[in-house]
Each structure stands twice: as C-alpha cells, then as structure tokens.
Amino acid sequence: MQSALVDISYNQWLVALSFVIASFASYVALNLAKRVRSQDKSIARAWLVGGSVVMGTGIWSMHFIGMSAVSLPFAVGFDYIITALSWVAAVAVSAVALYVAGYSQLTISRLTMGSLAMGAGICTMHYTGMASLDMAPGIQWDWFLIAVSAAIAVTASAVALLIFFMLRDLTGSAERNWQLVAALVMGAAICGMHYTGMAAAGFSANSVCLSADQLSGDSLGLLVTVASSILLSITMFTSTLDARMQGKAEKLTASLKAANSELQQIAFRDALTGLPNRLLFDDRVNSAVERCRRDGTSLAMLFIDLDGFKPVNDSFGHRVGDEVLREIGRRLSLQLRATDTVARVGGDEFVLLREGAADSTAIAQMAQRLIDVISEPMTESGHDVRLSCSVGIALYPSDGPHEELMAHADAAMYSAKRTGGSGYAFFEPHMNAGVRQQIELQRDLRLAIERREFELHYQPKVNAGTSLITGVEALVRWRHPTRGMLSPVLFIPVAERFGLIGALGSWVIDEACRQVAAWSAQGMRMRVAINLSVHQLRQDDLAKRISAAIAQHKIDPVLLTFEITESVAMEDAESTLQMFEDLSRIGVKLSIDDFGTGYSSLSYLRRLRVGELKIDRSFVQDLEFSADARAIVEAVIGLAHVLGLKVVAEGVETAAQRDVLTRLHCDDLQGYLFAKPMTPEMMTKWVEGDDAPGTSWLAKLATTRPSPLT
C-alpha cells in the first residue's frame, strides 16, 4: 500500500542557478566541439578527453544543483559511489557528443545514433544521480513522466548536435551571438529534462534518507557551483586561446601555402600561358625516362613550332600575339592525357611529352591532330588569325639518350618546316649533323663563359668627309681551346638558343666599359658601339646592368652606343620603346643596325630615341652597280637627316663605295676598306697611326691604309 507523497518545493534561486550552469556548460560545450575538429589529430584527441571531463562535470553539476534545489521535509544526503557513477555517466555523454561533433558531416544516422546515445547517457546520469538518494521506502516513480524526460533528453541532444553543425559555418560576432542563443536553448532543454525527471519522483511522507550522513550539507550546492564554474571558465578561456592560436597558425599555414604555390608558379610555369616551363618540363622528362628504363616502355617528345606567328605578331601587335599564344597553349592542353606534359619553351615553341608511346602510327596521328587543332581559325581582339605548325618527333629510347631528345625533336621539326611547314617529321639520324654540333658548341660555350675565353675586337668607324675616326664597334670573338678563333656568327645564335646570351652579353658590356676606361687613361676618348641581341633587349634589368658597369669603370655614358638590329627593334614595339627610354635615361646612345632589312615605320622611328642609323651592308655592296640601291641609300640618308639622325654605312669594302656614300652625304663609314676588327692593342696603334705616339688619338686617314687583320 502506497503512503501519501510529500509536496516537493524548489529553491527558485538554485533552479535559476542550475539553468545558468546548464547554459554555461552548453556554451563551453559548443566551443569544445570546435576544438575536437582540429587538423592536428593529437590536439583533437586531447580536447575530446579533457573536454568530455569538463563538459560532463558542467552538466553533472547542473544536475546536482537541480537536486539540491529540492526541499524535502527530511534530511537528505547523496551516496558517494552512486554520485560518482552519475558523474561518470555525464562524462560519457559528453564524450559521445564531442565525438559526433568531430565528424565533418552530420548524417541522419549519426544524428539518430548520437542523440539516442546522448539521451540514454543523460537519463543514466540523472536517474543514477537520483538513485544516490538512498530512500526508505523507495522513490515512487511516475513512468509517464520518466518517458517524457527521456524524450526531452533525446530531443535536446538532437537539437544540440544540429545547432552545433549549423553554427560551424558562422564566424565573428554572428557566431558568438548564435552560440549564446543556442546555449540558452540547450540550457532550457537540459533543465526541462531534469525537472521533468524530478517531477517523476514521488517521496512518501514517512520517508527516511539512509544516505543522509554521506554527501550533504547546505553549502554543498554552492561548492559544486563554484568549482564547476571555475572549471568551465578555465576551459572556456583555454579553448578560446587555443582557437585563436590555431586560427593564427592556420592563417600562417595558408599564407605560406599561397606563397609557396606562387613561387612554384613563377619558378616552373611560363608566365604567359601558365603552362610548365622548360625547367619543369626537363624535370618531367627525367622522371618519365626513369620510368621507361624501369618498365621497359617508351616515350615520345613532340617539338611544335608555329608557322606564321611572327607576321601575326608584327602586324597585329604584341598583345594579340600574346593572346594567340595563350589560345595555342589552351588548345594543346585540351589534347593531353593525364600523364602528358606540354610546355612552352620559346617564343612560339611548345614541346609535348607523351609517356608510353605505343607505336609510331599512333604518334603520327597525334601529331596530325595537333596540327589540325592549331590550324583551326581563331579571332583575337577582333583579328581573324589562322596559323599552322610544324611538328618534330623524337622517341625514347630509339632516338638516342634523353639529353639529346629535345634537340632531336627540334631537328625533326626543322626538317618538317623545310618541306613547307604544316606537317610533322620523325627524327632521322641524318638530321643530327647540325644538332650534335650545336649541342657540343653549347656545352663548350657554357665552359667558355666560366673560363672567360672571349675577346673583344674593335672595328673603327670614320667620318666620310674628314676620314677622322669617330668611334669603334666592339665585336666579340671566342678563342676556342681546340678550334681556334670562332666568329660570333657561329656562337651567338647558340648562346641565344640555349639561354647563355645574358651571361655572354653582360661580359661584353663589362669588357667594353673596361676598355673605354683603359683608353681614357691613355688619353683616348673613344666611343664604343656594343651590339645587343633580342634576348638582352628583353631583360628587364638591362639598363640597371649597364649603369652598374658604367659606374664600376667610371666612364662617361655618352661614350657608349648600343646597336640593335632593325628587325629586333620592330619585334615588340612597346617594350622596345620602353627599353630605349630606360637606356637613353642613363645617358648612352642608341643606334639601329642593319637598317633597311626590317620594316620600320617613320612614325615609329621618330618615337624611338635613337641617334643613328646603320645602313645594311647588302645595300652598300650594290651601290656601285645598282641605281636602285643608290636611290634607296640616298632616300634613307635624306630621311635620317630630316629626323636628325646620323647615318653610318657598314661593310664599305671599296673606294668606289666610299665615294658614292660620301657624295650622298653619309656621315660615317665602316668596313674592311678602312680596317678589319682588331685587338684593342692593335686598335691603339692603328689610331695613333702616322701621328707621333701619344700626341693625339685622332687618326687622320688621308688615304686608306692596310689594316691590321685579326
């Protein structure tokens, strides 16, 4: 027979306190849930363990304070062991919650399993906690309210998980505000479960609490509140600090990653097309060759050179040319298989590497496909462009060691070009003759740059009217250890092709400056003209390098003239204009070499800050016999004078040529008639010539003299 139940009343302050603790614990729990998602697995694990203890303690204290809020008409106390077990249950619930929160996605099954496990844990904690009140007679339970409290526990857990996953994408104050709202909702849900659970318990009026002598006392609730609040606050502080540090570390890692990929992009990518550059391509070839050796497979290298790109660049301008190259890069990329690599290795040159090249028929089909896609018309900046390409193919291992593969593919490409372009050719040994020589020359050239095997020779220019020397042109020679003195015609193109012209050109500039300084020291104020190749002209720091050499040798910049061929000056008008501006700003003079072989426009010439035109040797040679050549030279001289430019005729070999040029008012003359290029020592003697040594550096050439040959 059941006895009458006592009316349970609650201390409202403690109820309110239990709500605050529940909300605080929820707020901290939401913070901790983010920490267990740390990238660093060991940090995540540490937060899971520590977080479960703290969060469990927080929830448990709420429950404990809630139990203490009940006022019963008899003394109560809590069984030590059972109370400790209820704490263990709270920690276990927290571990489940944090574990589920650690997943990157909340699936239905995770939500269901997680909330059921958490609900079960909360109920276990609560009812174990209730069981720590050892009552006689026992507590009379209202099973309906128990079921409701269990439902609230499961629902509150589900809501907590959902809220956490929803909050994850928020940042800053929005995140903090919503976290607070969510914590209050969760606090209310936890209290709802707890007090429903409490309402399910009925105590007989004649009950005695057998554990009254164990955990008890009025200040116990306060003690638990203070202890758990301190614990929660410390955890909250640590977690916030960790989040900040991790945020900073993540930002640092992200910016390091970005800087790294930017560096990679610069180092290994062609800036214009974004394709791999020569460096990256060589690296891929090395790896591919390794695989071929290991697996006994083969690979193909296709060298693709555009037919007709230069006229497009010249007529439509550099910007359209760039767009065309980008489009070609894109078209080639679309033809790639996952293991292929395509790179841009020169102005209009691309190379494609195909691993596991099955047979030559398949490769030929591929080459034809590349030609077809490149030949498709394109419209760039309103200009219709139609190009084609020549493709040279070299296979590994059949076409030789991999160091020579690109040169062989290149040679095959030239062979395809020679037969009219828009076609492909497989490498054949007879194509190799020139290639091998170029490779050897390139190798020797690298050593020569290190060993300084070069010399500058100087050829005078004389005034057509007075025959006074007006300056000299510096011409480089290579004293090859076995082949003797080599002409720049042989090695300058190789230096340009293999990227060595920068180093060689810098040496020439430095040596010419040194010689100007040496002549100055001897009392000879000699003007020296230096040739610049296209690659040098496109070096951003060219003006800086020249300035540095001028400063180092302490010479007057006006004594230096830089000669750039007309076709190079025309190739990229905008950047040429810019570079000429930069060079004239440092005080050096500029001259257009081989004039008449390119297609300069008058307006362009006016904008270029040049002071001199050099008429190409081919016109000079025809002067004696061709009226046309005379007419052209006369027109060029007239035009140059109108523009305020000095005219130099190069390649003057006969007295008759000299006389015609003098009659046409050409300013200066240069050629074998006066002297061949010579060493600086010979040049000094030649200059001093008939005059008493050291009296004057001006050699008055009344008649042509036999020239010292090199």
Ligand SMILES: Nc1nc2c(ncn2[C@@H]2O[C@H](COP(=O)(O)O[C@H]3[C@@H](O)[C@H](n4cnc5c(=O)[nH]c(N)nc54)O[C@@H]3COP(=O)(O)O)[C@@H](O)[C@H]2O)c(=O)[nH]1
């Ligand atoms: N980028 C650089 N180019 C350079 C440098 N040094 C030379 N060069 C270029 O190499 C080309 C060949 O030069 P070189 O063999 O020295 O021939 C020069 C003269 O020897 C030759 N010349 C001079 N007078 C006559 C002549 O009466 N007849 C004749 N058949 N040849 C003659 O002409 C060359 C000079 O030409 P140019 O430069 O156009 O004034 C040549 O293109 C050089 O420019 C270098 O350091 N860097």
